[in-house]
Amino acid sequence: MFNWFRRQTGTPSQPEEQKQTPEQAPPEAQPTDTESTKEEPSLTQDEYLNWAKTAFANIQKRKAQQAQAPSESTETVVEGETVTVESAAETTAPIATSSTPTVEIPETEAAAPKPETSAPSPAPAWMRKSDRLEILKETAIETPAPKAKQKPVAPPVAPTETADLPFDEEFVWSARVLAAQGRKPEDISSEEISWLKRLRQGLGKTRRSLVNQLKAIVGQGPLNRDAVMEIEALLLQADVGLEATDYIISTLQNRLREEALPPEGAIEYLKTILRDILDRPLKNLGDPAFAPEKDILNIWLLTGVNGVGKTTTIGKLAHLAQKSGYSCLIAAADTFRAAAVEQVKVWGERSGTPVIANPGKNTDPAAVVYDGIAAAQSRNIDLLLVDTAGRLQNKKNLMEELAKIRRIIDKKAADAKVESLLVLDATLGQNGLRQAQVFAEVAKLSGVVLTKLDGTAKGGVAFAVAQQLNLPIRFIGAGEGIEDLRPFSSYEFVEALLNG
Numbered sequence: 204m205f206n207w208f209r210r211q212t213g214t215p216s217q218p219e220e221q222k223q224t225p226e227q228a229p230p231e232a233q234p235t236d237t238e239s240t241k242e243e244p245s246l247t248q249d250e251y252l253n254w255a256k257t258a259f260a261n262i263q264k265r266k267a268q269q270a271q272a273p274s275e276s277t278e279t280v281v282e283g284e285t286v287t288v289e290s291a292a293e294t295t296a297p298i299a300t301s302s303t304p305t306v307e308i309p310e311t312e313a314a315a316p317k318p319e320t321s322a323p324s325p326a327p328a329w330m331r332k333s334d335r336l337e338i339l340k341e342t343a344i345e346t347p348a349p350k351a352k353q354k355p356v357a358p359p360v361a362p363t364e365t366a367d368l369p370f371d372e373e374f375v376w377s378a379r380v381l382a383a384q385g386r387k388p389e390d391i392s393s394e395e396i397s398w399l400k401r402l403r404q405g406l407g408k409t410r411r412s413l414v415n416q417l418k419a420i421v422g423q424g425p426l427n428r429d430a431v432m433e434i435e436a437l438l439l440q441a442d443v444g445l446e447a448t449d450y451i452i453s454t455l456q457n458r459l460r461e462e463a464l465p466p467e468g469a470i471e472y473l474k475t476i477l478r479d480i481l482d483r484p485l486k487n488l489g490d491p492a493f494a495p496e497k498d499i500l501n502i503w504l505l506t507g508v509n510g511v512g513k514t515t516t517i518g519k520l521a522h523l524a525q526k527s528g529y530s531c532l533i534a535a536a537d538t539f540r541a542a543a544v545e546q547v548k549v550w551g552e553r554s555g556t557p558v559i560a561n562p563g564k565n566t567d568p569a570a571v572v573y574d575g576i577a578a579a580q581s582r583n584i585d586l587l588l589v590d591t592a593g594r595l596q597n598k599k600n601l602m603e604e605l606a607k608i609r610r611i612i613d614k615k616a617a618d619a620k621v622e623s624l625l626v627l628d629a630t631l632g633q634n635g636l637r638q639a640q641v642f643a644e645v646a647k648l649s650g651v652v653l654t655k656l657d658g659t660a661k662g663g664v665a666f667a668v669a670q671q672l673n674l675p676i677r678f679i680g681a682g683e684g685i686e687d688l689r690p691f692s693s694y695e696f697v698e699a700l701l702n703g
C-alpha cells in the first residue's frame with residue numbers, strides 16, 4: 204500500500220543540524236563561491252537520464268505484471284447480471300443522523316445495503332477492460348462497486364500503475380525532481396510522475412514569465428534600483444504578496460552584494476529562499492509530514508468559503524486516505540446550505556466513503572459532528588473528515604460555531620488528534636490571503652489546502668500564506684478529479700515554479 208501521506212519529499216537532507224537556510228546561515232558561513240551556491244546536483248545529467256529510464260522501465264514492467272496478474276476475481280450476480288468483480292468491497296451508504304438515533308438514508312427506492320466501512324473497491328474487471336469505464340467516469344458519478352460475497356483481496360503491494368505515460372521531456376523532468384529528493388527509481392509510480400506533470404503544467408505560465416525575466420535581471424551582480432523594482436513587480440504579479448516579496452528581495456540582494464552570481468546561480472539561490480519561506484512554518488513542528496496517526500481517531504476539520512473547493516477537497520482527501528491505508532468517514536456539518544450536504548454525499552459516493560449527514564433543515568452542525576464521532580468510534584475509523592461552515596460574512600457566528608464543534612470534540616473524543624485545514628482557492632491570489640487572515644483569527648488552523656492550481660492560479664499565494672500567516676501548505680489541488688490532490692512538497696512546488 205503506497206502511503207501518499209508519508210511520501211519521501213524534500214531535498215536530500217543534510218542532517219537537520221547542518222541544514223542552514225539563507226536567513227539562518229550567518230553571513231560568514233554562507234557559501235562564498237558560485238559553485239557551492241547552487242544546490243549541488245547529486246547526479247550528473249547522464250545519471251539523471253539513466254535514473255529516469257530505469258524508473259520508466261520499472262513502471263512498464265509493473266504495468267505488464269499487473270495486467271497479467273491472475274486476478275482474485277470472483278463471480279457474482281449484480282442486478283441479475285453475472286459479472287467478474289476483481290476485489291469488491293462492501294458498498295457503503297450515506298447514513299443519516301438526527302437528534303434521534305442514527306437512521307439510514309436509502310440511496311435508491313430499495314432499502315440501502317447495510318453500510319459497512321470499507322476501502323473503496325476498484326471497478327470490476329468487466330468495466331476496467333472496456334472503455335465503458337472511461338465513458339462512465341466522464342458522464343456519471345461512480346457508484347461503489349456492487350456488493351460481493353467475498354471479502355476484498357489485499358491491495359497490491361507495489362504502487363498501481365494507472366496512466367499510460369510516454370517517456371518524454373516531462374517524464375524526465377518529473378523523474379529528476381523525484382531523484383533529487385533521494386527517491387529510488389524502483390519505487391516511483393506512474394501516479395507520482397503524472398501528478399508532477401500536472402503540477403508543472405499548472406504553474407507553467409508563471410514559470411515561463413518568472414524564469415525568463417529573472418535570468419535577464421539577475422545576471423549582472425548586485426541588484427541595482429531598476430533590477431529590484433523589476434523583480435518586485437514580477438513577484439507581486441505572481442501573487443507572492445508584499446511581505447514575502449520584500450523578504451525575498453532583501454535576502455537575494457544581501458547574497459548578490461557578496462558576489463556576482465551568474466543567472467543560473469542566482470536562480471538556484473532564489474529557490475533556496477523560496478523553499479525556506481515554505482518550510483519555515485514547519486520548523487517548530489515535530490513531524491513535518493501531515494498524516495493521520497495510526498491507532499487513534501484523527502479528526503480533520505475542513506473550513507473555507509463557498510466555491511473554493513472545500514467539498515471537492517473532502518472527497519479527494521477521503522480517497523487519498525483510503526488509498527493510503529486509512530479507514531475514513533465524512534461528517535457533513537456545513538448544514539447552512541442543504542445543497543452543501545447533498546454535495547458532500549456525492550463525493551462520499553465517489554470516494555466510497557460513508558457520510559454522516561442530517562436530512563433536517565438548518566441542523567446544528569455540532570450534532571452532526573457528535574454523530575460523526577460516535578460512528579467513527581464505534582467502527583474504529585482512522586480519519587473523520589468534517590465539512591464545517593465557511594461563511595465569512597458573520598465572523599462572530601463562524602467563530603462560535605467552530606468553538607462549539609471543538610467543545611463537542613473535546614467532550615466526545617478527548618484523545619482524538621484534531622487538525623483544522625483551511626481550503627483556499629489559489630486563483631484568488633491576494634483575496635485568498637485576506638480570507639486566510641480572517642479564518643486564522645477564528646480557527647486554530649493546522650495548515651492550508653491550496654486548490655485550483657491547474658487553473659489561472661499563479662502560485663505565489665503559497666509564499667504569502669507561509670510568510671505572512673506562518674501557516675504551512677499541507678495539500679494542493681490541481682484539477683476537478685478525485686486523484687487531483689496530493690500532499691504538498693516545497694521542493695516540488697519551487698521546482699515546478701522555477702525550473703523551466
Ligand SMILES: Nc1nc2c(ncn2[C@@H]2O[C@H](COP(=O)(O)OP(=O)(O)OP(=O)(O)O)[C@@H](O)[C@H]2O)c(=O)[nH]1
Pocket residue numbers: 507508509510511512513514515516543546654655656657658680681682683687
Ligand atoms: N480546476 C479546478 N476546479 C476545482 C478544483 N477544486 C474544486 N474545483 C471546482 O470548484 C468548484 C467548487 O468546488 P466545491 O468543492 O463545490 O467548492 P465548495 O468550497 O464546496 O463550495 P460550495 O459547493 O459552494 O460549498 C467546483 O466546480 C469544483 O469542481 C481544482 O483543484 N481545480
